[in-house]
Amino acid sequence: MNRIPQCIFAKNESGQFVFVxxxxxxxxxxxxxxxxxxxxxxxIPVKVESSKFLQExxxxxxxxxxxxxxxxxxTDINGVERVFNTIKIPFVVAGxxxxxxxxxxxxxxxxxxxxxxxxxxVADIIQRNLDLEQFSYIVSHNLRAPVAxxxxxxxxxxxxxxxxxxxxxxxxxxxxxxxxxxxxxxDLNHILHIREDINEHRVFVHFSNLVTDIKxxxxxxxxxxxxxxxxxxxxxxxxxxxxxxxxxIFYNLISNSVKYRRPGIKPIIEISSNLLDGNITxxxxxxxxxxxxxxxxxxxxxxxxxxxxxxxxxxxxxxxxKTQVQTLGGTIAIESEVNKGTMFKIVFKISE
Amino acid sequence: MKKKEIPNFIVIDxxxxxxxxxxxxxQSVAPDADIQTFFDPNAGLVYIQSAYGxxxxxNVILLLDINMPTLFGWEVLEEFKSFxxxxxxxxKIFMLSSSVNPQDKxxxxxxxxxxxYIEKPLTLLKVQALLYQYNSIELN
Numbered sequence: 001m002n003r004i005p006q007c008i009f010a011k012n013e014s015g016q017f018v019f020v021x022x023x024x025x026x027x028x029x030x031x032x033x034x035x036x037x038x039x040x041x042x043x044i045p046v047k048v049e050s051s052k053f054l055q056e057x058x059x060x061x062x063x064x065x066x067x068x069x070x071x072x073x074x075t076d077i078n079g080v081e082r083v084f085n086t087i088k089i090p091f092v093v094a095g096x097x098x099x100x101x102x103x104x105x106x107x108x109x110x111x112x113x114x115x116x117x118x119x120x121x122v123a124d125i126i127q128r129n130l131d132l133e134q135f136s137y138i139v140s141h142n143l144r145a146p147v148a149x150x151x152x153x154x155x156x157x158x159x160x161x162x163x164x165x166x167x168x169x170x171x172x173x174x175x176x177x178x179x180x181x182x183x184x185x186x187d188l189n190h191i192l193h194i195r196e197d198i199n200e201h202r203v204f205v206h207f208s209n210l211v212t213d214i215k216x217x218x219x220x221x222x223x224x225x226x227x228x229x230x231x232x233x234x235x236x237x238x239x240x241x242x243x244x245x246x247x248x249i250f251y252n253l254i255s256n257s258v259k260y261r262r263p264g265i266k267p268i269i270e271i272s273s274n275l276l277d278g279n280i281t282x283x284x285x286x287x288x289x290x291x292x293x294x295x296x297x298x299x300x301x302x303x304x305x306x307x308x309x310x311x312x313x314x315x316x317x318x319x320x321x322k323t324q325v326q327t328l329g330g331t332i333a334i335e336s337e338v339n340k341g342t343m344f345k346i347v348f349k350i351s352e
Numbered sequence: 353m354k355k356k357e358i359p360n361f362i363v364i365d366x367x368x369x370x371x372x373x374x375x376x377x378x379q380s381v382a383p384d385a386d387i388q389t390f391f392d393p394n395a396g397l398v399y400i401q402s403a404y405g406x407x408x409x410x411n412v413i414l415l416l417d418i419n420m421p422t423l424f425g426w427e428v429l430e431e432f433k434s435f436x437x438x439x440x441x442x443x444k445i446f447m448l449s450s451s452v453n454p455q456d457k458x459x460x461x462x463x464x465x466x467x468x469y470i471e472k473p474l475t476l477l478k479v480q481a482l483l484y485q486y487n488s489i490e491l492n
Contacts (some may be wrong), residue, residue: 130467137453141419145367152373152473159380159476165372173369254394295427305420309392315421 002032005332007084009103011089011210012098013061015039015054029077037338046075057101060088071112072105128326138303139188146181187316193302194245194323197217205243207233207273207282210250218255225258227267236275239350245324252317257286259311263338280348287341293334300334360386360410364396364428365417365448374415374448374474381405381479393423398433404439412443415470415487418449418456425449429465444486446470463476 001008002262007024017035018271025032028044035043041050053342060067070085084105093100153173156165212233215222222229239246261267270285291307299305301322304315324331325346336342361382363374371389378387390396404412418425425447432440447460450472460469468485470478 050434137451138419140452141450144452145370145419148450149367149369149373152370152377152475155473156376156477157374159376161380164376164380169372173372177369304419304421309422 007107009026009105010100010102011040011057012093012100015041018093018100021166027074027082028077034151044075048339049073049075056088060090060101061099064090066090069204071108074105082107083112084108135303139184142184143181145176146184149177150181153177156323162254167236177320187314191320191323194320194327200242200244202240203243205241205246205272206238207231207246207250208237210247211254214251214254217251218258220269221255221258225261225267227258227261227269229254229271229275232270232272236273236280239280239348241328241348249321249324249346253284256317257284257288257342259313260289260308260342262287262289278350280350282348283343284345284346285343290336290338290340290342291334292335292338297334301332355476357411357487358382358385358483359444360412361388361415362396362412363387363389363415363448364393365415366391366393366420367417368412370417370448370472370474377474377476378479381476382483390484393420393425393428397428398401401433401435401439403472405436405440407438409442411444412444413482414443414445416445418447418451422477424461426459429463433465446482447471448474 002022004021005023008019008021009017009024010019016037016039018037020032020035022032025035028035030043040053041047041344042052055065056069064206066087066089069084069086069088072084074084076082085108086103086105089102089104091100091102094131105141120144153170157170176225181268213227215229221227250271254271258267259271265287268287270283272283274281274283275308289308293300296307300307301318302315303319306313306315321344322332328348330346330348332347333345334342354431361374361378365371365374371391375387375389378385388399388401400412400414403409416425416428429445432445433442434471444463444467446468447456447466448470449456451457457469460466468482470482
């Protein structure tokens with residue numbers, strides 16, 4: 001009984017162990033002898049757990065019925081949470097009147113972990129699929145719009161009556177439509193390129209260097225807006241990644257903060273990084289116009305979506321940012337309040 | 353309401369070329385119709401509210417694009433819904449889109465504010481059908 005992997009134990013009415021097998025004792029880093037005739041309260045460090053276990057035991061003994069606890073959570077000697085499928089059976093210690101409880105625990109920690117991982121993967125895949133479906137609708141819509149215009153313009157030439165449209169006007173509009181069509185096709189190329197570029201070689205990228213490079217490339221824009229960029233990469237300043245993607249992510253988020261600043265208020269962009277539990281988190285915070293997330297939240301990262309029309313833009317920036325973050329295996333979230341500012345939080349896992 | 357009335361037209365679409373096409377097509381079917389086009393949906397809404405706030409205003413066929421970069425046609429409809437009955441009674445709204453997303457057609461079909469869905473580009477036949485449908489709605 002000592003050798004079987006299931007955890008087996010028996011406790012008397014007052015909570016003292018009358019039997020434990022090795023698998024069970026090992027959970028707490030003890031030997032079987034050290035546990036016998038001791039109360040679980042005095043043996044394990046997590047008091048919330050010991051009192052919960054004792055309460056279960058009392059219930060089993062009082063009611064006299066076997067209970068099954070499908071996901072029994074136990075903190076082991078190393079402070080790691082383990083999950084057991086446990087049954088607790090009431091019995092009377094042989095040769096006495098003493099009531100006791102027999103417990104058999106079958107460890108399912110790994111199964112639960114795998115199951116959770118799989119659930120998360122399936123949810124991710126479903127989400128990616130929905131995103132792709134949405135993407136293809138948007139792309140085909142944006143391809144169809146200029147095509148519909150070309151068809152419409154061609155039909156105008158057939159209209160009865162003179163001077164419906166002059167040749168010059170017709171040519172101008174046809175040219176604009178064809179250029180738009182070409183624009184959508186090159187955008188599409190650009191986007192598809194990201195998804196296949198994942199094999200581009202990864203190098204150490206320093207966040208502070210990225211910001212310095214971007215500051216130089218948009219120096220004019222920053223000066224005209226009197227924008228300040230405050231960075232704090234003290235905790236972590238580098239990661240192994242695809243440099244061009246990180247550059248594009250930083251570039252888009254920084255230039256958005258400058259473009260969508262609040263008039264009359266000095267734009268302040270704070271960028272910081274931190275390292276926690278094998279995750280690198282990058283935070284971009286500004287004091288700009290903000291976006292009404294209650295109304296626009298679902299569209300923030302959408303292709304060809306725009307929230308302000310007073311400055312030039314194609315509605316591609318945040319779409320590209322999200323695609324690049326995802327391609328690098330990360331996640332991005334937004335918090336924003338109108339006339340307060342916007343914060344983007346990007347998380348990359350590095351614990352692989 | 354007299355028979356064969358020619359209503360006013362309003363087109364709201366961020367695509368200026370489409371607005372030009374719509375104006376010329378409508379003009380050639382109904383040369384006397386008043387046609388207003390807006391590439392900024394908010395400007396269109398402001399105009400609607402100010403020009404149609406009286407009972408004696410003419411009736412309007414509104415052609416509304418769905419995919420606009422700042423405001424979806426659906427959001428324009430939500431705004432329109434909040435207008436007074438005096439304004440709303442003048443309008444028959446048709447969604448005008450090059451969308452291939454079946455969801456858009458379904459949404460148009462179930463929205464009580466929407467009388468129909470027209471695929472771009474607008475053509476002579478489509479405007480004639482629109483006027484025919486408009487007059488039969490009015491006659492009922």
